[in-house]
Amino acid sequence: MSDTAQYGFDTLQVHAGARPDPATGARQTPIYQTTAYVFRDADHAAALFNLQEVGYIYSRLTNPTVAVLAERIATLEGGVGAVCCSSGHAAQIMALFPLMAPGRNVVASTRLYGGTVTQFSQTIKRFGWSAKFVDFDDLDAVRAAIDEDTRAVFCEAVANPGGYVTDLDAIAGIADAAGLPLIVDNTSATPYLCRPIEHGATLVVHSTTKYLTGNGTVMGGAIVDSGKFDWSASDKFPSLSAPEPAYHGLTFHETFGPLAFTFHGIAIGLRDLGMTMNPQAAHYTLMGIETLSLRMQRHCENAVTVASWLETHPKVAAVTYAGLPSSPYADRAARICPKGTGGLFTFALKGGYDACVKLVGAVELFSHVANLGDTRSLIIHSASTTHRQLTEEQQIAAGAAPNVVRVSIGIEDARDLIADLEQALAQL
Numbered sequence: 001m002s003d004t005a006q007y008g009f010d011t012l013q014v015h016a017g018a019r020p021d022p023a024t025g026a027r028q029t030p031i032y033q034t035t036a037y038v039f040r041d042a043d044h045a046a047a048l049f050n051l052q053e054v055g056y057i058y059s060r061l062t063n064p065t066v067a068v069l070a071e072r073i074a075t076l077e078g079g080v081g082a083v084c085c086s087s088g089h090a091a092q093i094m095a096l097f098p099l100m101a102p103g104r105n106v107v108a109s110t111r112l113y114g115g116t117v118t119q120f121s122q123t124i125k126r127f128g129w130s131a132k133f134v135d136f137d138d139l140d141a142v143r144a145a146i147d148e149d150t151r152a153v154f155c156e157a158v159a160n161p162g163g164y165v166t167d168l169d170a171i172a173g174i175a176d177a178a179g180l181p182l183i184v185d186n187t188s189a190t191p192y193l194c195r196p197i198e199h200g201a202t203l204v205v206h207s208t209t210k211y212l213t214g215n216g217t218v219m220g221g222a223i224v225d226s227g228k229f230d231w232s233a234s235d236k237f238p239s240l241s242a243p244e245p246a247y248h249g250l251t252f253h254e255t256f257g258p259l260a261f262t263f264h265g266i267a268i269g270l271r272d273l274g275m276t277m278n279p280q281a282a283h284y285t286l287m288g289i290e291t292l293s294l295r296m297q298r299h300c301e302n303a304v305t306v307a308s309w310l311e312t313h314p315k316v317a318a319v320t321y322a323g324l325p326s327s328p329y330a331d332r333a334a335r336i337c338p339k340g341t342g343g344l345f346t347f348a349l350k351g352g353y354d355a356c357v358k359l360v361g362a363v364e365l366f367s368h369v370a371n372l373g374d375t376r377s378l379i380i381h382s383a384s385t386t387h388r389q390l391t392e393e394q395q396i397a398a399g400a401a402p403n404v405v406r407v408s409i410g411i412e413d414a415r416d417l418i419a420d421l422e423q424a425l426a427q428l
C-alpha cells in the first residue's frame, strides 16, 4: 500500500506494508523462508554491502516477511521506520545500543515490567551501562536524575503490572529540554490505545509477543523511530552523527536523515548483535495485528467489567486499573489513552501473600502463566514469579507488592471470567 495517510487505523492494521506478492500475486504475505537472496551480479552485491542500494542480502539483516511487519508497526505507531527483532527484551537492548557507551546511563521509571528492571539494574552493567530508577510522577526527581552521562529516558506508556499511566507529555518535555531521546515501551497499551510519538516519544519499543500477536504463539520485538530526533544537535550520539568505521566512514544521520536510527538498527544492530526475528514469527504476528483494534476493544470492555466486580468483592482490598473511575490515573488515562487502558491490572487480597498463591492455584478458566496480552485470560502472582528477583521495595515500587495478583483479561465472555474468579475467591 503506497499512500497510507488517508486510511484509518482499522484499515492500516490489515493493509499497511503489504501488497500482493510481485511474483505470484499471493494476497496474503508469503513466509519468505530463506536465509539468503541471489545478487544480480558482483556490482549489485557490492552496492548492497555498501548500503548504497537497499535490498536483501541475508536474513540476519532483512527478510521480506519481517519487512512487512516492520512497516506495519511503524505505520500504526506513526513512525518513519521500524526494526523487528527476536523479543521485547532484544528490542530494549537494540534501542539503547546506538545511544549508550561504557559509563553512560539511562534514566528509567521505577514502574516497569519485572524483566526490564532486572535487565536494566543487573545485565546492562556488563556493557558498562547503568540505569537510574526514578518515580516518574516526581518530575523534579526525573530532571535531577539526568546528568552529563545520561543518553536516554525510558518508561512504559501503561506500566505493567500496576495500572499506572505515564504522563508522556511531561516526561517528553523533560527529555527534550535535556537534548535526550525518550524511549517508550508501548507493549501493554498498543498503538490502538496509545500513540506515544504523538506525546513526544522519540522511539517506541514493543514486545510483539503480547497484544500485537495476541494469541500467545511467538516471541518478537520491535523498535519504531519517530524520525524526529536530531542526532547531530550534540556530540552525545556519535554512533549516529559521526563517521562509522564499520562502513568506510559513512555517517548514518547525514546519509539516511530521519531513517538513521532504523538503518543503524539493521546495518549495525541486527548485523552484529544478531537478535533477528524469523519470518515464521513475523507471519504469526502479521496474522494477529489484523484484528488488533477488535481485540483491544474487547480486552478493555472485559477488564472494566471484571475490575468493577472485583472492587466490590469483600476479600479484595484494592483494584489497580487505570480504566476505573476510582483510579488516581483516570484523568491522565483519558488524555494519554482515551480509548481504554488495556486488559492488564492488579488486585490486592486482604489475605496477603498466601491468599494470592492459593488463588492462582484455584482458578480454572484463567491460566496461571507468565505472559500477558493473550486472547485467553491469564493470572499470576508477580511477587513470587516475574518480580521474584526484585527486592520487596522494588516490588512495591513496580506495583507488584506481595499481596497483589496480576491478571491479563482476555476476550472471553466477561460473565465466565467473573464466575471463575468468584469460585476461586470462595476457596480462600
Ligand SMILES: *Cc1c(COP(=O)(O)O)cnc(C)c1O
Pocket: 087, 088, 089, 090, 113, 115, 116, 156, 160, 185, 187, 188, 206, 207, 208, 209, 210, 219, 220, 221, 372
Ligand atoms: C513481555 C514484556 C517485555 C519483554 O518482552 P519479551 O518479548 O518477553 O522479551 C518488555 N516490556 C513489557 C511491558 C512486557 O510486557
